[in-house]
Amino acid sequence: MRFLGFTLLLLVFFSCSKVEKNSLSLIDFVPKNASIIIKTSNLEDLKSSIKNSDFLDKFSKTTAYKHLENNLDYLKLLKPNGELLICFSNDEKDSLQFSIITKYTPQLFKSDSLKNYIEEKLTYKKQTLIKSTYNNNTFYSTVTDSIFLAASSKDLINTVSTNSYMNEELVKIYNSTSNDKTFSIIINANSPFVKSFFIEESLNLSAFTNYVAVDVDVNQDYIYMNGITKATDSTKILNSIFKNTIPQENQTQNITPFDSDGFMSFSFKNFKTIEGNLKTFKKKDSITSRLSIFDNIIEVGIIYQDESRAIVLNSIDFIDTEDALIGEQTVTETYRGVEIYSFSQPKLFVNTFSPLVNDINPNRYCILDNFFVFSSHLDLLQNIISNYQNKTTLNELDAFKNTKEQLSNASSLLLVVNNKSLKSILDKNFKDNLDDTFNNYSASALQFIYDSNFAHVNAIIKKSKIRATQNSVSEELNIKLASNILNKPQFVTNHLTNTKEIVVQDIKNNLYLISNKGKILWKKQLEGAVLGTIEQIDIFKNGRLQLAFATPHRVYVIDRNGKDVAPFPGNFNDEITQPLSVFDYDRNKEYRLLVTQGKNILMYDVKAQTVNGFNFNSAKDVIISQPKHFRLRGKDYIVFKTQNKLYIIDRVGNTRITPKTSTNFSNQPIFLYNDAFTTTTSNGQLISVDTQGGVATQNLNLGEKHKLEASSKTLVTLNENKLTIKTNSIELDYGTYTRPELFYIKDKIYVAITDLQTQKVSMYDSLGNLLPNFPVYGNSEITLDNIDKDNSLEFVTKGDANSILLYRIN
Incomplete structure (x- = not known):
C-alpha cells in the first residue's frame, strides 16, 4: 500500500511509457540499494490500465508526479518485448535516481527521426556508455550479456552493469511475483520513499518487515494487490511478534461504526504466544499486570474516529473476561441501556501491545456481547454503542462487503480505512497534499496473514458503486x-x-430549526408547548414558506429565519385545546386558520382577523379531535367530534351532514376512508358516516386503548x-x-x-x-x-x- 505514495506516481506516469516480457536474470542487475522495483511484462497493458484508473488519475496533477514525469521521460522511447524492471534508489547526496533493466532487442530503442534527442558515446571506468539527452533530460545506457541497462547517472549505470552482489532474499521474493498481472512492485522496507501503510505513523514499514512484493491488478474502478512480505530479521515486528501465532477470523468490523475512519485489527489463537513474543521483542521480563483480562482474547482492534481511538477486545469467553474485570465495574453512566464503566489502568494496552498499540490510554469501557470496548472518549463509545444496536456497523455496508470478498477471513493484521483516512495516508507520502477527494473509496483494506518467516499480503482500493x-x-x-x-x-x-x-421543541419551550446536515439554524423561545404538527403556509404567495402552529395561548407564524410574521403571534386568554388547523380550500393560498378552544372553534385569516361569515358558534361538549378539512365530489367538509357527537359542517360553519345515529366516540382522529368520515367508538368499533348521513359500524374487536390510522x-x-x-x-x-x-x-x-x-x-x-x-x-x-x-x-x-x-x- 506504499503504492499509495511514491510508487503511485510512477504508475500514473507509466500511462505515457512502455515495457515487456520475462527474464529471471534481470534481478541480477538490480542496484544493491534499490528501494522500489516495478516489474511489468506488458507495458501497453500497464499504460492502458493506469490511464483508465479513476484512483490513479487523481495523482496526475501533483508536483511529485510532474517531477517523476520529467525524470522518466526516457521511458517513452523504449519498446521492450519482455519483462522490464524500473528501479528507484537514492544516491549519496540523497537524490532520486532510476535504472531500467530489460532484455535487449533491436526494436527496443529507435532514435531515428526523434526530435529533441542527442546521443554520444563515452567511456567511463573502462566501460562504454551511451549518453542520451532527450527533452533536456540526460540518461546513460549500455548492454551487458544481452541485458539493456539504462540509468540516470554514470555511477549508477556502472554499478548496475558490474553488480556482483546477490541478495538471496530479494531473489526469492522477486520469484514469487507473477507475470499475469498488470505489474508487480517490490519494496525494500528501508526505502526512504516509504513512510507508513498505517494511520499510526509509528507503525512504519522499516520496523515491520524487510521486503514487500505484490502483484497489482488495475481496473477502472479498483486496484487489487496480493503477494507476500518477507522478514528474516528477528527485530522486525512481523517476524518477531507474530511468530508461531495462528490468525483468527477478524470481527472488529462487526462493532466498528459505519461512519468511523476505519479500524486496525490483529489476531492470535493464544494470547500467551503473542505475549511471549512481545516480551522478547521489547526485551522486557514483564509487560503486563497480571490481570487475566487477555486470557480469552483472540483479537485486538483499534477503531479510529477523527483523533479519537477505541480499543476492542474480542473474547471467546465473555463471562470469564467480564469476571477478570470484576474490580473495574464502577458504572459512570448508562447509554441506551448499556452500562459504561470506569477503567483504572489506562496504560495497560500500550504496555502490553506496543508497538502495535500506541498513545491509547482508555479510562472507561463498555461490554457489547463478546466485545469489550475501551476508550477515553465518551462520544466514541456512545457512537459505537448506537451503531452496534442499530446494526449500522462497517460490516453492514455494501462497500465493505465488496472489499471483504477480496480478503481472507482470518488475518494476523488487518487495516480498513474510509476515504478520509485513505487520503490522510496518501498525504503522508507526498510533499503536497492531494487536491482531489476520494469520497467514492469508502472501504480500502490492507491485510497480512502470517506464515513461517513471511506473510501473505492482500490489499484493495475500490471505488464504491452505490446500488439503487x-x-x-x-x-x-x-x-x-x-x-x-x-x-x-x-x-x-x-x-x-x-x-x-x-x-423540534425542547422542554423549556425552545423551538429549533435544524438543517439536514445537523446544524442548528436557529432557536426560538415560545410561550408554551407546540400542539400537534407544525404546518407550512405561504402567506405572501411568493414561494417562501412560514411555519404555522399553536401553543396553549398563542398562534404563531414564523419565517425560515425564526422571526415572527406580523401580526402574529396571536394571543389568546382562553386555552387552545387542539392543534392549529390550516385549510386552503381552493389551493390558492387563501388560508384559513382554525383555533379550537374547548367547545368553540374560531376561524382566522392570515392577517389574524376573524373570518366574517363563519357562523359556527359552539359545540355542546368539549371538542376532542382536531378539526379536519376534506373535499369530496367538489364539496368541502370540516369534521370534528365531541364525546357523543360527530360534527360535519361546511366552509361557513353550517351543518352539512347530520349523522343518523350517535354514539360514544374514542379519542382517535377522524379520517376520510373509502369516501366516508371514519373514526372509532369508545368500545372499539369502526364507525363510518357517508355524505348522506348514513352510518355503518364494524366490529374490529378493538379494546378501549386501541389506536387508529388511515388513508x-x-x-x-x-x-x-x-x-x-x-x-x-x-x-x-x-x-x-x-x-x-x-x-x-x-x-x-x-x-x-x-x-x-x-x-x-x-x-x-x-x-x-x-x-x-x-x-x-x-x-x-x-x-x-x-x-x-x-x-x-x-x-x-x-x-x-x-x-x-x-x-x-x-
Missing part, C-alpha cells in the same frame, strides 16, 4: 440539544433548496400488541407503543410504530412485512420523507432524552 437499493438503515445524524426534547421532531420544507429540515384506502389499527394493516395482522412483542403512522410516498405505503418500552422503531409495508434492518433505536413517533435530492428516504425520531436521530433507508 441497499436495504440498509443508517444513522446519519445524532443531534444533541442543551435540554431534553418535548415532542417528536418533524420535517419541514426549505423553500430555498427544496429539501427538508428538522423542527383514503388503507386502514391501520393497533390493539394491545396486534398491529393490523389492511387485512394483514402482525403479532408484536408486548410493549408500550405509539400510535401507528402511515406514510404514502412514491406510490408506496409505509407504516411505522415505536415501542417506547424497548426503544425500537419498526417499519412495515402495506402487506405487513417488516422492512429490512428494522427495528432501529428510537424513542418517539417518526416523520418519514425524502429530505434531500437522492432516492433514499430518511426519517427522524427522538433518541436519548436530549437527542434527535436522523436515519437513512438506503
Whole structure:
C-alpha cells in the first residue's frame, strides 16, 4: 500500500511509457540499494490500465508526479518485448535516481527521426556508455550479456552493469511475483520513499518487515494487490511478534461504526504466544499486570474516529473476561441501556501491545456481547454503542462487503480505512497534499496473514458503486440539544433548496430549526408547548414558506429565519385545546386558520382577523379531535367530534351532514376512508358516516386503548400488541407503543410504530412485512420523507432524552 505514495506516481506516469516480457536474470542487475522495483511484462497493458484508473488519475496533477514525469521521460522511447524492471534508489547526496533493466532487442530503442534527442558515446571506468539527452533530460545506457541497462547517472549505470552482489532474499521474493498481472512492485522496507501503510505513523514499514512484493491488478474502478512480505530479521515486528501465532477470523468490523475512519485489527489463537513474543521483542521480563483480562482474547482492534481511538477486545469467553474485570465495574453512566464503566489502568494496552498499540490510554469501557470496548472518549463509545444496536456497523455496508470478498477471513493484521483516512495516508507520502477527494473509496483494506518467516499480503482500493437499493438503515445524524426534547421532531420544507429540515421543541419551550446536515439554524423561545404538527403556509404567495402552529395561548407564524410574521403571534386568554388547523380550500393560498378552544372553534385569516361569515358558534361538549378539512365530489367538509357527537359542517360553519345515529366516540382522529368520515367508538368499533348521513359500524374487536390510522384506502389499527394493516395482522412483542403512522410516498405505503418500552422503531409495508434492518433505536413517533435530492428516504425520531436521530433507508 506504499503504492499509495511514491510508487503511485510512477504508475500514473507509466500511462505515457512502455515495457515487456520475462527474464529471471534481470534481478541480477538490480542496484544493491534499490528501494522500489516495478516489474511489468506488458507495458501497453500497464499504460492502458493506469490511464483508465479513476484512483490513479487523481495523482496526475501533483508536483511529485510532474517531477517523476520529467525524470522518466526516457521511458517513452523504449519498446521492450519482455519483462522490464524500473528501479528507484537514492544516491549519496540523497537524490532520486532510476535504472531500467530489460532484455535487449533491436526494436527496443529507435532514435531515428526523434526530435529533441542527442546521443554520444563515452567511456567511463573502462566501460562504454551511451549518453542520451532527450527533452533536456540526460540518461546513460549500455548492454551487458544481452541485458539493456539504462540509468540516470554514470555511477549508477556502472554499478548496475558490474553488480556482483546477490541478495538471496530479494531473489526469492522477486520469484514469487507473477507475470499475469498488470505489474508487480517490490519494496525494500528501508526505502526512504516509504513512510507508513498505517494511520499510526509509528507503525512504519522499516520496523515491520524487510521486503514487500505484490502483484497489482488495475481496473477502472479498483486496484487489487496480493503477494507476500518477507522478514528474516528477528527485530522486525512481523517476524518477531507474530511468530508461531495462528490468525483468527477478524470481527472488529462487526462493532466498528459505519461512519468511523476505519479500524486496525490483529489476531492470535493464544494470547500467551503473542505475549511471549512481545516480551522478547521489547526485551522486557514483564509487560503486563497480571490481570487475566487477555486470557480469552483472540483479537485486538483499534477503531479510529477523527483523533479519537477505541480499543476492542474480542473474547471467546465473555463471562470469564467480564469476571477478570470484576474490580473495574464502577458504572459512570448508562447509554441506551448499556452500562459504561470506569477503567483504572489506562496504560495497560500500550504496555502490553506496543508497538502495535500506541498513545491509547482508555479510562472507561463498555461490554457489547463478546466485545469489550475501551476508550477515553465518551462520544466514541456512545457512537459505537448506537451503531452496534442499530446494526449500522462497517460490516453492514455494501462497500465493505465488496472489499471483504477480496480478503481472507482470518488475518494476523488487518487495516480498513474510509476515504478520509485513505487520503490522510496518501498525504503522508507526498510533499503536497492531494487536491482531489476520494469520497467514492469508502472501504480500502490492507491485510497480512502470517506464515513461517513471511506473510501473505492482500490489499484493495475500490471505488464504491452505490446500488439503487441497499436495504440498509443508517444513522446519519445524532443531534444533541442543551435540554431534553418535548415532542417528536418533524420535517419541514426549505423553500430555498427544496429539501427538508428538522423542527423540534425542547422542554423549556425552545423551538429549533435544524438543517439536514445537523446544524442548528436557529432557536426560538415560545410561550408554551407546540400542539400537534407544525404546518407550512405561504402567506405572501411568493414561494417562501412560514411555519404555522399553536401553543396553549398563542398562534404563531414564523419565517425560515425564526422571526415572527406580523401580526402574529396571536394571543389568546382562553386555552387552545387542539392543534392549529390550516385549510386552503381552493389551493390558492387563501388560508384559513382554525383555533379550537374547548367547545368553540374560531376561524382566522392570515392577517389574524376573524373570518366574517363563519357562523359556527359552539359545540355542546368539549371538542376532542382536531378539526379536519376534506373535499369530496367538489364539496368541502370540516369534521370534528365531541364525546357523543360527530360534527360535519361546511366552509361557513353550517351543518352539512347530520349523522343518523350517535354514539360514544374514542379519542382517535377522524379520517376520510373509502369516501366516508371514519373514526372509532369508545368500545372499539369502526364507525363510518357517508355524505348522506348514513352510518355503518364494524366490529374490529378493538379494546378501549386501541389506536387508529388511515388513508383514503388503507386502514391501520393497533390493539394491545396486534398491529393490523389492511387485512394483514402482525403479532408484536408486548410493549408500550405509539400510535401507528402511515406514510404514502412514491406510490408506496409505509407504516411505522415505536415501542417506547424497548426503544425500537419498526417499519412495515402495506402487506405487513417488516422492512429490512428494522427495528432501529428510537424513542418517539417518526416523520418519514425524502429530505434531500437522492432516492433514499430518511426519517427522524427522538433518541436519548436530549437527542434527535436522523436515519437513512438506503
